[in-house]
Amino acid sequence: MWNLSPAWDDEEALARVFRAAAPFPHLVFDDFVDQAALDDLLAALEEEPVDDCQGDIFWFEGSSPEPRTDAFRRLRDSFAEALAPRLSRISGKALSRADMRAYAYRPGHYLLPHNDHQQHVGRVLAYAYYLPSPEPPEGGELELFRCTMDGRDVVRTESAKIIAPVPNRLVVFEVSDASLHQVREVMAGLRASLAGWFYP
Numbered sequence: 001m002w003n004l005s006p007a008w009d010d011e012e013a014l015a016r017v018f019r020a021a022a023p024f025p026h027l028v029f030d031d032f033v034d035q036a037a038l039d040d041l042l043a044a045l046e047e048e049p050v051d052d053c054q055g056d057i058f059w060f061e062g063s064s065p066e067p068r069t070d071a072f073r074r075l076r077d078s079f080a081e082a083l084a085p086r087l088s089r090i091s092g093k094a095l096s097r098a099d100m101r102a103y104a105y106r107p108g109h110y111l112l113p114h115n116d117h118q119q120h121v122g123r124v125l126a127y128a129y130y131l132p133s134p135e136p137p138e139g140g141e142l143e144l145f146r147c148t149m150d151g152r153d154v155v156r157t158e159s160a161k162i163i164a165p166v167p168n169r170l171v172v173f174e175v176s177d178a179s180l181h182q183v184r185e186v187m188a189g190l191r192a193s194l195a196g197w198f199y200p
C-alpha cells in the first residue's frame with residue numbers, strides 16, 4: 001500500500017539531506033503515495049472516530065492513541081513496516097515501531113510550540129502526513145524553531161522554517177530537546193493529517 005516513489009531509492013543522499021537540514025534534522029517528501037494507495041488510505045480512515053481534544057497548548061480533534069478500528073490499526077502497522085527500516089538507515093537510529101493518530105484541525109485549532117521529547121517515552125523520529133481536504137486549510141502550517149541551548153535548557157528561540165500542510169506531503173524530523181515546533185492556528189477550512197512517532 002505504501003508504494004514509495006523513486007525519491008526514496010538513494011538513502012545515502014537522503015541521509016545527507018536529513019542531517020544537514022535546519023533548524024534540526026528533517027525531511028519533506030511530496031507525493032508520498034500514489035493515487036490508488038491514497039484511496040485505500042482514506043477508506044481505512046473512514047470509520048476511525050475523532051474526539052475533541054483540548055489542553056494547555058493544543059486544541060484539535062484527534063483519534064485515540066490506540067486505533068479503535070482494525071482498518072486503522074492495519075494502516076498504522078503497514079506504515080511502520082514500510083517506513084521504519086528505511087528511516088532507520090536514513091537517520092542512523094534504531095527504529096522498529098510507530099504509533100499513529102488521525103487529526104482534524106478546524107478553524108481556531110492549534111498546537112503551540114513543543115519539542116515532542118518526553119523522558120522514558122522513547123520517541124526517536126516524529127512524522128506528520130497531510131491528507132487531502134474537502135476544504136483546504138488557511139493557516140495550519142508546521143513551523144520549526146531554532147533553539148539556542150544551554151545544556152538541555154532552551155534559552156532563545158527563533159522561527160526558522162515554515163512547512164505548509166500540502167496534501168500527500170510527509171514530514172519526518174528528529175526528536176530532541178531542541179526540536180521545537182508548532183502547528184499554527186487554522187483560520188479556515190480543514191487540516192487533516194496522520195501523525196505520530198517512531199520508536200526503537
Ligand SMILES: O=C(O)CCC(=O)C(=O)O
Pocket residue numbers: 111116128141142181182183193195196
Ligand atoms: O501535524 C503536524 O504538522 C505536527 C503535529 C505535531 O507536532 C504533534 O502532533 O506533536
Ligand SMILES: [Fe+2]
Pocket residue numbers: 114115116126181
Ligand atoms: Fe509535535
